Amino acid sequence: MENNVQISYSTLIQQLSTANELALDEEALTHVDKDNFLQYFTLNGSATYDAITGTVTLTPDENNEVGNFSLTSKIDMNTSFTLIGQVNLGSDPNGADGIGFAFHNGNTTDIGNAGGNLGIGGLQDAIGFKLDTWSNGYQAPSSDEDGSEVSSTDSNGFGWNGDSLKAPYGTFVNTSNQEITTKDGSTVQRWWAEDTAGSAQSLSKTDINGQFHDFVVQYDGATRTLTVNYTETDGNVLTWTTTVSDSYQAMAMIVSASTGGAKNLQQFKITSFDFKQAATVDVEYVDTTGKKIAEGTVSYPNGAAVNGTYETTQADVDGYTFIEMDDGSVTGAKSLTATGTLTQAGNNGTVIYVYAPAYTETTKTVNETISYIDQDGNSVASSHTAKPVTFLTVTNPVDGSTVIYYSTTTTDGTLDKETGIPTAAGWTKETNADFPEVANPVVKGYTAISNDAPDSDLTKVSAQTVDNSSNDLNFTVVYTKNASTVTTETRTVNETIHYVYKDGSKAADDYVATPV
Incomplete structure (x- = not known):
């Protein structure tokens, strides 16, 4: 990086003109000026073009405006190019936000994020340069969407990195693919713009005077050196220089500006742009x-x-x-x-x-088991195990809506990738299902005395309704042993005693007891 280089702007233009003439002969460069500007650039947002003067008004002196112009083809980075023009940063020294220039690897239609990003943040692998007129501290993203889904005008949703120097100042800016923590603590993808370390140079607030200042971007395809020159009000030329990696073969170009709560008229006036068009898609x-x-x-x-x-x-x-x-x-x-x-x-x-x-699916299977026991916990009949009910919940990731199915014949949750409908047979679109009624078994010698299943009695377990939030159902029917059968029998018992001599003759009368 070179600072405060004293050089005549006319001398600089003459040197660049000579170099461009040689390049035009050698490389057959495309030449753009005020007369054919709209053949090669597209205006977006608040940007308007005055073909008489070659001036693009990026933002009018109004709040909350975003404007830019982008090159419709990419630049061959193996060939030198030169952009010669002038910038007007506005007339309010306390206005916002400034002008950003970016060369990037994305599509020619890509637009960077506004606000503190100055149209550079959000562009892929961008090498940017900004003339920043408003000081910004770090702003965490308020949106939990990844960067590609955040509107280019939603600067708060996208977030931005803090400035490396108090505005106004000029600096190179680079973007890199990062995971950034949002205000609510989640993590999102961003092509995050950060000032290139050591490249920032202060500008004078007297440069924000409503006047055009000479501005030149020159790139040497042989050495891959990118140089920016900006002429201050007092005629001093500030110079910034960086090297472009060999990995950059073809780059899109965009120039942008925005306003917010503070504002300024911000303009770019083209003198010439000579570059070689890359063949790209x-x-x-x-x-x-x-x-x-x-x-x-x-x-x-x-x-x-x-x-x-x-x-x-x-x-x-x-x-x-x-x-x-x-x-x-x-x-x-x-x-x-x-x-x-x-x-x-x-x-x-x-x-x-x-x-x-990509619809996502979750399954849950609910079982029903009925046990038949006596009062001591011993089984008196085989348990009943119902056919399981499986619930399939399909979620649409775009809006979070869900559809619920159930089945007693399949657990295959394969979905049609376009509709999210289950492909296997046997699914019914319903949020709940019933286990059918089950009659209590007849157990010989036992009688049912209790049943803990809801809405049931001693003869049956009633049908039970379940859904995808239900736990397994476990019911118990208790039996008691039947009482024994009592029978009676009457019998009379008599007692008689005979008294006789040794020879068997009667000795006394018999004794007859009272019958029992």
Whole structure:
């Protein structure tokens, strides 16, 4: 990084012009100026363009505005490019938020998050530069959705990193894929923007004077050096320099600004932009309504050039299942093949993967057992075990709604990936089910005396209704042994005593006792 370089802006422009003329001859660069600006850039949000002056008004001097312009094709990062223009940061030294420039690996249609992110946060693998006019402390995300699902205008939902210097200042910014803790303590994915360590330089508040300041971005494809020059009000030229990794082969470009509770008129005026268009494709992952649900990257095995090839892959997206490549019925555009050949410079089209909600299922089986015992706990008849009832709860991960099924013939919870309906036969869509009535067995010599099943009596266990919150049912029918049968018999017993001599003759009268 170089600070406070004293150089004439006219000298700088002359040097760049000479370099560009050589590059144009050698590389056949695309030349953009105020007259053909809208052929190569797309305006978004509050951004408007004045073709007479070549001025893009990113935000009017109004609160809560977001505007940007993005290059419709990617830049070949193996070739030098130069962007020459001017920036107007507004006339209120206490206004917000500033202007961000970003080169990134995402789609040419991607837009970074506003507010404290200055349109850089949320872009994939971005190398950004910002002229920040509002001091921001760290802001934890308020949304528990991953970054790709958060609106680009919802800066509080996305969150932002704290500034490395008191505003106003200029610095390089990088984004990296991080897990960030939200305000409620959950963890979410974010392409999180952080000031590049050691690159911040203070600006003077006198630069926020409603005037245009010369601004140049120059990239050397041979050394992969990216240089930013900004001319202060007093004519001093501030310079920032960084090196771009070899892994960046083709990069999208976007320039953005936003306002919030504080505001400013924020503008960029183009003089010229000379670059080589890379041959690229975009890739999108959408649900069946066309909503973006994930971010993806494209690889170029032979480089991002005409007649080269591109490769994309199907992503694993939590809560969703891939169903098809878009035939035009989802987004209105027919998808390119997942891999293919680059036929022209610039954007060759979009690979569109379509996903349906991945329904999740849980099962619970409820059993019913009836025991038949005597008063001592001994079994008097075989227990009754009912046919189990299995409940299947299907949850839609998008809105959290559930559908409940039950079955007594299957436990197979396989679902149709598009509809969430069970594929196995035997499921009934119902929130509860009944175990049928069971008659108490007749046990010889015993009589039922108690039954703890609800709404039942000594002759039966009544039908029992259960649902997916029910525990197993265990009932007990108690029997007692029948009393013994008593019989009676009457019999008279007599006693008679005979008295005789030794010779057998009678000696005295017989004694006859009272009968018993």
